[in-house]
Amino acid sequence: MLKNIHPALGADVLHALRSMGHGDTLVVSDTNFPTDSVGRQTVIGRPLSMANLSAPQAIAAILSVLPLDTPLQNSACRMEVMGAPDEAPDVQCEVQAEIDRAEGKPCPMYGIERFAFYDLAKKAYCVISTGETRFYGCFLLTKGVIPPAGA
Template sequence: MLIGIDSRMTPPLLHCLARMGHGDEIVVADANFPSASIASHCTLSEAIHLPGLDGPAAIDIITSLMPLDSFTDYSALRMQIDGAPEEMGEIHTAGWEVLTPRLPENGRLSSIERQDFYAQARRAFAVVQTAETRPYGCFILRKGVVF
């Protein structure tokens, strides 16, 4: 047991976050996301599973330990809804509610088209698959630095 670590945190996820460096990205994917095939291209080639958590809960435990980046165009990305790129689904609003108070100074939240999301996810450090069932419930978080 460790003191101060959220009880929802798993050993594989904790190990992943500790290994990541500044600028590395982690995908928080919904239950429908092709996590195994996308993860096969990532630094960690096996998806990390959080079967009891939805997307915002996974974002919460990750960002409770991992700072978000403020040196690029975005700190986090959400997957856009096909045909409605500006529309925020319920899952996006819930994710942004968790992320907004954890943004560093000059941090930004943004979005990315679904097919571009898949391409970027293949270049991520790791993929975390959640039990999230709301459509387009996928995010990419970019690791920042601790000052």
């Protein structure tokens, strides 16, 4: 255990989050996402796991240490529902609430078409699989910066 670190953040996930740089993206995926095949194509070359958590729980833990990029960028993205791109399933609404809570203000997610999402996921820094069983529980987060003290 570490002080002031969310207990759901294991060593591998913490190492990946710390190693990422400004503008790097990570995938938080549901149980139906091709985690292994896509994860092997990412920067770290293997999938990571937070399998005991739902997507909203995993994102809350991740955002307890990871700054999101500025709202001017696509810093938080969701996989669009096929045939209904503007529809936001419950899992996406719950994740949106966690993002807004972590940022302290509304930070709307952008939708990405399913197959475009897969293509972007292959270029990500890492894929973190969750125990999320609901459809469309897949998200991209882009790392931002932490300004120096007094800035």
